[in-house]
Amino acid sequence: MPETFLDATELVLNMGPQHPSTHGVLRVILKLDGEKVLGAECVIGYLHRGVEKISENRTWVQFAPYVDRTDYVAAVSNGLGYCLAVEKLLGVEAPPRAQVVRVILTELQRIASHLVWLGTHALDIGAQTPLFYCFRERELIMNIFEKYCGARLTTHAFRIGGLLYPLYHDFEDEVKAFCDMLPAKVNDYEQLLTANRIWVGRTKGVGILTAEDCKQYGVTGPMLRASGVKWDLRKAQPYSGYEQYDFEIPTGENGDTFDRYMVRIQEMRQSVRILKQAVDRIPDGPITAKVPKVLRPPVGEAYVSIEAPKGELGYFVVSDGGTQPYRVRIRPPSFINLQALDRMARGSLVADVVAIIGTIDIVLGEVDR
Amino acid sequence: MAVSPWEDELTRNLKEHFGEAISEFSIYVGQPFLVARPEAVIPILEYLKLEADFDYLVDVTAVDYPQRAERFDLVYILYSFARNQRIRVKTRIAEGYAPATAVGVHLTANWLEREVYDMFGIRFAGHPDLRRILLPEDWQGHPLRKEYPLTGVDQRWVRENLGIESAQ
Numbered sequence: 001m002p003e004t005f006l007d008a009t010e011l012v013l014n015m016g017p018q019h020p021s022t023h024g025v026l027r028v029i030l031k032l033d034g035e036k037v038l039g040a041e042c043v044i045g046y047l048h049r050g051v052e053k054i055s056e057n058r059t060w061v062q063f064a065p066y067v068d069r070t071d072y073v074a075a076v077s078n079g080l081g082y083c084l085a086v087e088k089l090l091g092v093e094a095p096p097r098a099q100v101v102r103v104i105l106t107e108l109q110r111i112a113s114h115l116v117w118l119g120t121h122a123l124d125i126g127a128q129t130p131l132f133y134c135f136r137e138r139e140l141i142m143n144i145f146e147k148y149c150g151a152r153l154t155t156h157a158f159r160i161g162g163l164l165y166p167l168y169h170d171f172e173d174e175v176k177a178f179c180d181m182l183p184a185k186v187n188d189y190e191q192l193l194t195a196n197r198i199w200v201g202r203t204k205g206v207g208i209l210t211a212e213d214c215k216q217y218g219v220t221g222p223m224l225r226a227s228g229v230k231w232d233l234r235k236a237q238p239y240s241g242y243e244q245y246d247f248e249i250p251t252g253e254n255g256d257t258f259d260r261y262m263v264r265i266q267e268m269r270q271s272v273r274i275l276k277q278a279v280d281r282i283p284d285g286p287i288t289a290k291v292p293k294v295l296r297p298p299v300g301e302a303y304v305s306i307e308a309p310k311g312e313l314g315y316f317v318v319s320d321g322g323t324q325p326y327r328v329r330i331r332p333p334s335f336i337n338l339q340a341l342d343r344m345a346r347g348s349l350v351a352d353v354v355a356i357i358g359t360i361d362i363v364l365g366e367v368d369r
Numbered sequence: 370m371a372v373s374p375w376e377d378e379l380t381r382n383l384k385e386h387f388g389e390a391i392s393e394f395s396i397y398v399g400q401p402f403l404v405a406r407p408e409a410v411i412p413i414l415e416y417l418k419l420e421a422d423f424d425y426l427v428d429v430t431a432v433d434y435p436q437r438a439e440r441f442d443l444v445y446i447l448y449s450f451a452r453n454q455r456i457r458v459k460t461r462i463a464e465g466y467a468p469a470t471a472v473g474v475h476l477t478a479n480w481l482e483r484e485v486y487d488m489f490g491i492r493f494a495g496h497p498d499l500r501r502i503l504l505p506e507d508w509q510g511h512p513l514r515k516e517y518p519l520t521g522v523d524q525r526w527v528r529e530n531l532g533i534e535s536a537q
Contacts, residue, residue: 045503053512057519088398215424218477236453302398318432329430339480
C-alpha cells in the first residue's frame, strides 16, 4: 500500500455494467496508470439465460426459436447455423430454392448486423449522424423480414429441412431495390467517416491484434480478416451453395480499429454483390426437404459452423436418438472475440477502450447466452 | 449413417507418436474425431499445433453422461487454416478427475475452460484463473449437469443477493 494517495500510481476503475458504450450489460474492470490501461478484466453473465440447458428440455424443432435470442441483432444467421447442424445429424439437405432464399436472408441479416455495429460504434466515438443513417437503411431490411415471416428481430425465418413460408409476391423486387439503393448509402457513411480526421485519429493504430494473436485467441470474422488473414467460412467450407456466388473476401493489413471498420464496410458491398446474384437465380421447386413430423436424429454428434456477421458461429449437437437434443453447444463468436479485449486494450488510453469494445462487435445476448 | 474408420497420413503419424493413448479414429457424418486417454490430450493438442498446423482451437466443451463410469465427454474442436480441415479430440473423464488445462497451448482455452468449469464443475489442473464465468462466483451447482433441474435457481443466492424470497 502506498503511504499517501499521492504515491499511488495504479487506479482500478469500474466500467459498466450500466454504461452506454458497453452495448448491453458488460462490466469491464480496468487497471490504470494515469490514463494508460494496464489491464482489462471482463465480468460477464448478466444476460445468462441458460439456452443450452433449455435445449435439453425442448424438442429439436421447439428449440429453434431460442437460438434467435442469442445474437439478437443477427437472428437469421443463428437460425441458419442451428438448422444446418440438425440437418447434418438427420442427413437432410434443404432443396435448392430454400438454399438460395436462405442465402438472401442471411446476407440481408449480415448487412443489418453491420449497420447496427457501424451506427453504434460511430456513436461511441462521437459521431452521431451515422447512427440515424444506418438505422434508416436497416429499417428496410427489417421490413423485408417482417413481410416474409411476420417478425423483425427474432425472426425464426428457417425451419429444419428448409423454409416454412413461401416468398411474398414482390420479394425479389424489394431485395433488388434495396441492392440498388445501398451502395450509394455506404458511400455516404464512408464520406462521413473514412477520411474524417477525428475518426482516423480515434481508430488508426488503436486496439491492434496481429494475425498470430487472432489465432491464439480464436478470434474470427471481420476481426481476423482485418489482421490480414483471408479466411471466410463461406469460401473455406461453403454451405448453402455459397460456392456458386462470385464475391471477394475483404482484408486489412494492420489489424487495428480502422482496418476492422474498412473490412466491415467492404463486406456490406460484397453482401450486396451476393444478393444481386442470388435474387436472379431463385429456382422453382419445393421449399422444404422431406423431414418427418417428429424428429429423432440418429445417435451421434456433429459440429457445424457458419460465417455469422461476427465470426465463426458453431453448433455442436449431440443426439441420443430421442426427440430432444441431448446437448446443444453454441460456439459464440462474440464471447470468444471478447476474450481478446485485454490484449487489445493494454497500453492504450481509457477513451480508446470504448472504441475497442465497439470494434469487437459484441452482442451480450450471445456472450452470455 | 454409421461411424467409419478414419485413416490418413495424420492418423498414422498420431498412432506412431501416441500409440495406445489414442483408442479410436473415426468419422461420423463426414467429420473426423479421435478418442484419447485424458492425460494424453494436451500432448496431442500440442503435437497437432506444432507438427500438423492445427493452430486454431475452435471450442472446448463437455457432454454429461451420468450413467457412465467416466461420466463426462470432454471435446476439443480444432481447425487448421493450412489444411482447411476440422477435427475433434475427445476424451472421457470420471467425476472428480482434473484434466490438464490447454491454456499453455491455446490462449483461447482460458475462457472456454472457465465455462466448462462453470457449467459442469470440471476443474482444469494448472488453469491460471479458474473461476466461474457466466454465473456468480458464489453460485451453488453446475447447471449443465444432467441432474441439475431446468429451473434450478440457487435460492440461497437469490435471497442473499437480490433481497427477494424466491426467484420463481
